Each structure stands twice: as structure tokens, then as C-alpha cells.
Amino acid sequence: LTVTLTTYGTSLEPHRPHAGDVKFVVKNNAKDMTHEFFLVKTDLPQDKLPVDDEGRIDEDSPQIEKIIAAEDLNPGKKSELSVNLAPGHYVYFCNINAHHMMGMRGEFSISPRLAENQPPSR
DSSP: OEEEEETTEEEEESSSOOSEEEEEEEEEOOSSOOEEEEEEEESSOGGGOOBOTTSOBOTTOTTEEEEEEEEEEOTTOEEEEEEEEOSEEEEEEOOGGGGGGGTOEEEEEEOHHHHHTOOOOO
16 A cells, blocks of 8 residues: 655555555655654544644544554655554544644545455555
């Protein structure tokens, strides 16, 4: 899966990841900003995650399970992360300076039924 980070934007291709072993290639294409990529598993929608007084998502909240993170990606840099995704609801975001509030977030779900029929990712 390719995650592209831009100035206040995030895209994930393909849009619907599947269960099993998945490799995320996270690229910071912003010319002038450092970004992060956090993937958490939660029952909450992307706009209802718990935040602290500074507007950052509370990464230690019991309402979210941190799955993977690529922190402090400078402009033009990339990171490769591998994880085994189980069925459930996932939210991804940039937590630097509350960038998630400016549009750097997204979500996807993997249903148990679809997980059984998906081939392993490459």
C-alpha cells in the first residue's frame, strides 16, 4: 500500500486494504513540512478520536490501539512498515501540530467476511 503525505493531505492506495500481511510505503511529498503516519485500530470514527489540550490525538488513550507509526518524516523521505492487519476499523493520521484536524487523516474497515476471501498482499 502506498501512503502519500502532502501539505495537509493524505492519500492511501489502494483505498481498501485487506486482512493479512501488509506493507505500507509511506512517502512525505510535502516540500516544506515534516509529517507522521500513525495507524490505529479503534471503534471510533476518524473525527471522534480522543484529543489532548493541544488538539493532538491522544496516542495513549485506551480507546485506540496503536498499530504502526512512521514518525518525523522529513520532506522527500519515505518509510516502509510491515504489519499483519486483522478485521476491524482503522484510522490513519498525522499527529504533528494537529495536522489531522486540517485533513491529514482517513479511515478504512476490514470486514471478517472479506478477510477470509482475500489473498495475501505482496
